[in-house]
Amino acid sequence: MKRAFLVEDEGVVALLIESMLSELGYQVIGPIPRLAKALDVARDEQFDIAVLDVNLNGSASFPIADLLIEKGVPFVFATGYGAPGIPSYLGNRAVLQKPFKMQQLAAAIGEATSQRGTA
Amino acid sequence: MTIGSPRLTQVGTLPFAAGVSTATCVLNLEGDVIWVSEAEHPLFAGRNVVGTSFQSLWATASQPSIAMGTALALQQGASQISGVDPYGNAVNASIELRRDAQQQPLEFIVTVTQPRAGTLRLSEQVATLFEALPLVAMVSEDPEAGMIIGNSEAARRYKVPLQVNHSFNRTNPEAGKSYRLLRNGRDVPAHELPLQRAGKGEEVRDEEYEARLVDGTVRHIILNAAPLRGQNGEILGSVVVETEITQRKRLEVAQASLLQCSRVPGPAFFAALVKAISETLGARQVYVAEITEEDPRVLRTLAAYIDGKPGTYGDFIPHATPCADVVQGNTLFIASGVGELYPHSAVLKHNRVDSYIGTPLRAANGTVIGIIGVLHDSPMDESLRPVDIVEIFAGRAAAEIQRMRSEATLRESEQKYRVITDVIPSLVAFVDTEERYQFANAAYDRWFGLDPESLEGRALKDILAPEAYEVVSPYLKRALRGERISYESCVPTPNGEPKHLKAEYVPHYEGGQLRGVFTFVSDISELKRHEEALSKSEQQFRTLFEHLPVGAALTNRDGAILLENDVFASLLPSKDVATPAGRNIFDRSCTAHTSEGMILPAAMHPLRQALRGFVARDVELLCHHAEGSDRWVRMSATPIFGDEDHVTGALVVVADIHGEKRDMARRTLLINELNHRVKNTLASVQSIASQTFRASAVTKDNLEAFEERLLALSNAHNLLTNELWEGADLKQLVAIVLEPHDPGAGRLVTSGPSVRLKPAAALAFAMALHELATNAVKYGAFSVPGGNVHLTWQLEPVPEGRRLRVKWMERGGPPVATPERKGFGTRLIERSLAFELGSETTVQYDPLGVTCEIDADFREISS
Numbered sequence: 001m002k003r004a005f006l007v008e009d010e011g012v013v014a015l016l017i018e019s020m021l022s023e024l025g026y027q028v029i030g031p032i033p034r035l036a037k038a039l040d041v042a043r044d045e046q047f048d049i050a051v052l053d054v055n056l057n058g059s060a061s062f063p064i065a066d067l068l069i070e071k072g073v074p075f076v077f078a079t080g081y082g083a084p085g086i087p088s089y090l091g092n093r094a095v096l097q098k099p100f101k102m103q104q105l106a107a108a109i110g111e112a113t114s115q116r117g118t119a
Numbered sequence: 120m121t122i123g124s125p126r127l128t129q130v131g132t133l134p135f136a137a138g139v140s141t142a143t144c145v146l147n148l149e150g151d152v153i154w155v156s157e158a159e160h161p162l163f164a165g166r167n168v169v170g171t172s173f174q175s176l177w178a179t180a181s182q183p184s185i186a187m188g189t190a191l192a193l194q195q196g197a198s199q200i201s202g203v204d205p206y207g208n209a210v211n212a213s214i215e216l217r218r219d220a221q222q223q224p225l226e227f228i229v230t231v232t233q234p235r236a237g238t239l240r241l242s243e244q245v246a247t248l249f250e251a252l253p254l255v256a257m258v259s260e261d262p263e264a265g266m267i268i269g270n271s272e273a274a275r276r277y278k279v280p281l282q283v284n285h286s287f288n289r290t291n292p293e294a295g296k297s298y299r300l301l302r303n304g305r306d307v308p309a310h311e312l313p314l315q316r317a318g319k320g321e322e323v324r325d326e327e328y329e330a331r332l333v334d335g336t337v338r339h340i341i342l343n344a345a346p347l348r349g350q351n352g353e354i355l356g357s358v359v360v361e362t363e364i365t366q367r368k369r370l371e372v373a374q375a376s377l378l379q380c381s382r383v384p385g386p387a388f389f390a391a392l393v394k395a396i397s398e399t400l401g402a403r404q405v406y407v408a409e410i411t412e413e414d415p416r417v418l419r420t421l422a423a424y425i426d427g428k429p430g431t432y433g434d435f436i437p438h439a440t441p442c443a444d445v446v447q448g449n450t451l452f453i454a455s456g457v458g459e460l461y462p463h464s465a466v467l468k469h470n471r472v473d474s475y476i477g478t479p480l481r482a483a484n485g486t487v488i489g490i491i492g493v494l495h496d497s498p499m500d501e502s503l504r505p506v507d508i509v510e511i512f513a514g515r516a517a518a519e520i521q522r523m524r525s526e527a528t529l530r531e532s533e534q535k536y537r538v539i540t541d542v543i544p545s546l547v548a549f550v551d552t553e554e555r556y557q558f559a560n561a562a563y564d565r566w567f568g569l570d571p572e573s574l575e576g577r578a579l580k581d582i583l584a585p586e587a588y589e590v591v592s593p594y595l596k597r598a599l600r601g602e603r604i605s606y607e608s609c610v611p612t613p614n615g616e617p618k619h620l621k622a623e624y625v626p627h628y629e630g631g632q633l634r635g636v637f638t639f640v641s642d643i644s645e646l647k648r649h650e651e652a653l654s655k656s657e658q659q660f661r662t663l664f665e666h667l668p669v670g671a672a673l674t675n676r677d678g679a680i681l682l683e684n685d686v687f688a689s690l691l692p693s694k695d696v697a698t699p700a701g702r703n704i705f706d707r708s709c710t711a712h713t714s715e716g717m718i719l720p721a722a723m724h725p726l727r728q729a730l731r732g733f734v735a736r737d738v739e740l741l742c743h744h745a746e747g748s749d750r751w752v753r754m755s756a757t758p759i760f761g762d763e764d765h766v767t768g769a770l771v772v773v774a775d776i777h778g779e780k781r782d783m784a785r786r787t788l789l790i791n792e793l794n795h796r797v798k799n800t801l802a803s804v805q806s807i808a809s810q811t812f813r814a815s816a817v818t819k820d821n822l823e824a825f826e827e828r829l830l831a832l833s834n835a836h837n838l839l840t841n842e843l844w845e846g847a848d849l850k851q852l853v854a855i856v857l858e859p860h861d862p863g864a865g866r867l868v869t870s871g872p873s874v875r876l877k878p879a880a881a882l883a884f885a886m887a888l889h890e891l892a893t894n895a896v897k898y899g900a901f902s903v904p905g906g907n908v909h910l911t912w913q914l915e916p917v918p919e920g921r922r923l924r925v926k927w928m929e930r931g932g933p934p935v936a937t938p939e940r941k942g943f944g945t946r947l948i949e950r951s952l953a954f955e956l957g958s959e960t961t962v963q964y965d966p967l968g969v970t971c972e973i974d975a976d977f978r979e980i981s982s
Contacts, residue, residue: 010799010802010803012802012803012806012807013799013802013803013806015806015810016802016805016806016809016810019809019810055795079795079798080794080795080796080797080798080799080802081791081794081795081798097798097833097837098798098799098801098802098833099798099801099802099804099805099829099830099833100802100830101826101827101830
């Protein structure tokens with residue numbers, strides 16, 4: 001079973017994404033609401049995809065993205081800011097604008113996974 | 120020279136008297152002369168006696184005695200008569216009858232003798248000396264001086280035959296007289312003549328006389344006379360010796376004439392000069408001519424004296440005449456025979472010129488500037504050295520020509536000077552050391568109404584108003600002490616309006632001595648007024664410029680700042696104002712950006728555009744300040760055109776938009792933050808709804824419909840967020856909202872113009888369109904293959920303004936029946952639009968397809 005790493009600081013939203021990932025057939029790691037903990041998990045755990053909220057209680061989740069790029073694990077941003085909130089060096093990554101439907105999440109994950117091959 | 124009373128020893132007769140004193144003539148039987156042997160004999164002298172009566176030749180011989188003599192000769196073959204010749208000399212004549220071959224009386228042969236000739240016996244040495252004397256000497260043989268014998272010099276000087284006896288003691292002194300003696304301008308009576316007085320024992324010493332010959336020649340002489348005494352002291356006769364002073368006299372006269380002439384100024388001088396030369400030399404024609412400056416070949420007569428009256432030769436080019444040689448610089452004296460030397464001169468021939476004097480007139484540098492010519496129709500006496508006389512006049516004439524020329528030059532230059540100064544609008548004057556005008560230009564007439572020439576010699580004090588003189592005086596006095604003065608002053612004028620004057624006083628020296636002051640005075644009142652006006656307007660401009668609420672600068676064509684206000688300097692601070700580069704705008708490091716924030720190439724700098732002649736507006740620049748803090752400014756630049764439409768510079772205006780930019784950034788941040796919050800909230804709502812209704816009677820479809828409505832709202836939010844919640848474009852809104860439902864294959868057709876909607880309207884439209892599209896996908900045109908939807912909208916003008924009319928029309932879907940009750944979707948469409956937009960919305964369930972028409976007041980919904 002594929003594993004999905006979820007970083008999301010808002011409980012209710014995390015619940016929704018968790019259920020979407022479950023429905024899409026993933027075993028969910030997390031959700032992790034804080035940056036420091038999420039970095040630890042991201043470093044230590046093995047997973048196939050990560051869904052990252054950008055604003056983690058005032059801290060940007062970009063260090064996690066950097067780590068994942070290093071590890072070669074695909075990821076998807078899920079954010080209320082939309083694409084403009086993402087730094088340009090990460091700008092070609094899949095970004096989900098909250099709120100989103102499960103189909104949109106599945107499409108974004110598909111995009112991110114296929115991108116890994118070309119990255 | 121004096122001859123005393125020599126003791127004479129009689130040695131013989133004077134040799135000159137021998138033979139010549141006897142003449143022979145032949146008379147016809149009527150007593151008329153038909154031939155004479157010695158025309159020079161005193162009895163005949165100076166007359167053509169052939170054909171005249173022999174008797175008429177005699178002064179005192181009585182007719183009877185001549186007639187008797189001839190009658191006697193007829194009778195006796197010969198006779199003797201005696202009488203007196205025209206000079207008063209006693210003459211004896213012997214008359215002899217000649218007969219022809221037939222012994223008929225043919226003619227009388229008359230031998231004339233002067234019985235007393237040669238009776239004076241002088242020693243041989245004395246006689247030789249007497250004859251050889253280079254002086255005129257005359258001896259009388261008797262105390263009465265009835266008969267005078269002259270030496271050869273006397274004969275030459277008085278132009279009479281040697282043997283002629285010049286007796287002044289005779290009854291008819293006018294008859295045959297060869298010359299007259301005058302003293303102090305009066306004829307001397309016979310008994311007062313020196314020879315006569317010496318005959319009476321008087322010694323005559325150094326008496327000056329004037330001898331006038333019959334041909335008009337005048338000789339000035341000094342006479343010394345002494346008695347000749349015999350061994351017993353008895354007076355035998357007298358001797359007179361003369362010293363010629365004609366030349367000296369003439370020179371004296373010439374000098375006097377010259378002196379006389381010199382008192383006459385200008386052209387009259389030359390008239391007097393030629394008259395004086397003519398009279399001094401007794402010449403018929405005298406002229407003075409100058410070589411014209413225009414053409415050096417041409418001589419122009421300055422004056423001529425011809426035959427005793429003024430005349431002229433006008434302008435002439437000397438050709439084949441002595442003048443031509445004189446012009447070359449040679450003094451010529453031709454005592455006679457001019458015509459033979461210059462045979463081609465018609466002028467000389469016409470005037471029968473025989474003698475000529477010509478002398479060049481030379482300027483101080485030696486150049487020939489004219490000539491004096493003297494022409495006479497008979498020979499001139501060389502011994503009188505007439506050339507000397509002419510040359511005396513020549514020096515003076517040359518000087519006079521030069522003086523006249525320099526005067527003419529001076530007049531000309533003065534004339535130019537006056538013409539030039541007269542056109543100068545300033546007062547120009549020369550004031551002498553006595554503060555008197557010596558020259559004033561025409562401006563004085565314009566300013567004071569005073570004739571400039573009448574000002575000459577008048578004191579400034581008398582011309583200027585007292586107040587004006589008071590102002591001028593101290594400066595003038597300084598200038599008259601040799602100081603060059605320049606000053607500006609306000610001087611009262613007669614009409615009461617004060618004038619601003621600018622004056623310049625320039626001391627003038629001649630020969631090291633201060634002669635006066637040139638004064639130049641200009642009226643600068645007008646200039647002053649302009650200056651004041653200009654300064655005032657410049658002041659206003661500067662004030663405006665300085666107090667502009669934006670930064671402003673004027674640059675030259677290179678972008679160097681000519682003028683900048685404080686705001687400008689603070690917005691675009693210079694690295695180094697002191698250097699020219701530091702004053703160049705391009706040196707103030709700023710980067711131009713597009714309104715979207717992209718960096719523009721340097722060539723797009725608004726000032727560069729302006730300097731190329733274009734107006735550049737509202738270009739945003741990020742300026743790098745020294746402290747490292749960057750500031751945003753908005754710059755506009757306008758070219759300034761000079762003559763011929765060349766850009767001479769630019770006006771650059773900058774506004775501080777740093778606050779604006781910062782506010783904008785904050786607003787963007789705020790909106791993004793808000794949006795993030797809203798989105799998270801919507802996501803939370805989605806999550807809550809999902810969790811809440813999962814296990815209830817709510818169908819999955821219901822949940823999905825809910826989710827999609829939520830997402831449509833969210834998408835509209837995105838659009839508005841991108842536009843900073845200022846509004847959204849209907850076209851974009853349609854695209855975003857319908858995109859998830861579009862089945863493709865051209866089944867959705869949309870058309871309409873760009874229309875800006877305000878946020879509330881945009882959200883309402885988004886919800887309405889979402890409901891229509893969802894309905895079409897579930898039940899309508901998109902629920903079966905082949906169905907399609909046409910969405911059109913347009914702005915239509917109406918009297919109150921414009922209305923936005925939108926039409927949604929489905930075709931090709933399953934047959935439509937009017938629902939029994941309106942669902943949530945329909946109500947959402949009708950309500951939300953009506954509430955939010957104040958519009959009329961109608962939904963028609965046409966069996967062919969659903970049609971929805973929205974008719975909104977554009978003013979209500981536009982942003």
